[in-house]
Amino acid sequence: MELAGKVAVVTGGGRGIGRGIVDRFLAAGAKVAVLQRRPLDEKLAEHPDVQHVPVELQDTEEIRTAVDEAAEHFGGIDILVNNAGMMFEASISDITPEQWDLMMAVNLRAPLFLTQAALPHLRKRGGGSIVNIGSIEGIGANPQHAAYSASKGGIHGMTKAMAVDLGTANIRCNAVAPGWISTELSEDYLTGMTDSAAARAALNDLHPVGRVGTPEDIGDLVVFLAGDSAHFLTGEVIVLDGGRTARLSSP
Numbered sequence: 551m552e553l554a555g556k557v558a559v560v561t562g563g564g565r566g567i568g569r570g571i572v573d574r575f576l577a578a579g580a581k582v583a584v585l586q587r588r589p590l591d592e593k594l595a596e597h598p599d600v601q602h603v604p605v606e607l608q609d610t611e612e613i614r615t616a617v618d619e620a621a622e623h624f625g626g627i628d629i630l631v632n633n634a635g636m637m638f639e640a641s642i643s644d645i646t647p648e649q650w651d652l653m654m655a656v657n658l659r660a661p662l663f664l665t666q667a668a669l670p671h672l673r674k675r676g677g678g679s680i681v682n683i684g685s686i687e688g689i690g691a692n693p694q695h696a697a698y699s700a701s702k703g704g705i706h707g708m709t710k711a712m713a714v715d716l717g718t719a720n721i722r723c724n725a726v727a728p729g730w731i732s733t734e735l736s737e738d739y740l741t742g743m744t745d746s747a748a749a750r751a752a753l754n755d756l757h758p759v760g761r762v763g764t765p766e767d768i769g770d771l772v773v774f775l776a777g778d779s780a781h782f783l784t785g786e787v788i789v790l791d792g793g794r795t796a797r798l799s800s801p
Contacts, residue, residue, distance in 0.1 A: 553575060558575050558629035559582075560631040560633055561585045561631065562635070564589075567731055568584075570768050571768060571772050581601075581624050583627075584600060585603045585605045585607075586605065607634055614666075618667070631681045657704075658701045679721070681772050683768070686727050686789060689703075709785070713784040725786070726787075726788055728763060728768055729757075729795065731762065756794050758797055
């Protein structure tokens with residue numbers, strides 16, 4: 551198995567994209583520490599290769615303690631996936647300083663200090679892989695997403711900087727920029743529309759592959775980026791969106 555003997559830390563791994571990553575990591579033979587505030591569901595909580603570490607990602611001291619706890623539990627860390635994030639909609643005119651600061655604290659500051667906390671453990675293992683979850687909204691933007699797009703654009707830039715700074719320690723850093731991924735939240739959004747079937751069909755038609763993505767699609771790519779097969783790949787932001795952003799609008 552690709553990740554046999556590896557230990558991964560995944561933030562926000564209990565649901566959505568994070569859950570797809572965790573499930574694929576477990577299938578690839580890794581042990582996984584899930585760092586998040588919410589408890590895990592029964593299936594994940596009872597898995598022998600999963601540890602839940604409660605943490606408030608706005609608190610840098612809690613971050614360091616949680617990472618150290620994960621390393622102690624499994625005997626080290628080989629992989630860090632900075633997945634946890636948040637999103638809200640607000641116009642440029644209406645964004646408050648408090649909203650902006652919260653978005654940056656969770657989406658941009660936390661990944662930096664999670665990486666900082668993981669570095670001693672990665673160095674002890676002789677290197678490792680960091681995967682940051684960005685977004686196609688770090689490349690383009692939807693209306694009223696200025697704060698979210700700024701945070702994800704920051705993740706993309708920080709990923710490249712991490713790759714430059716950490717390469718000599720044999721630590722690689724890449725980012726995945728997902729497009730529309732089917733999660734509980736996105737399904738609730740579609741279900742709440744007046745004609746959800748038509749909205750779903752129109753959304754699928756935006757993608758050359760004919761469908762939206764799944765958390766497992768993201769998980770498959772993250773497994774590759776975390777594994778030894780990607781040993782010469784670092785500093786990249788990989789768009790995973792079923793071809794949506796590659797497709798030109800009709801003339």
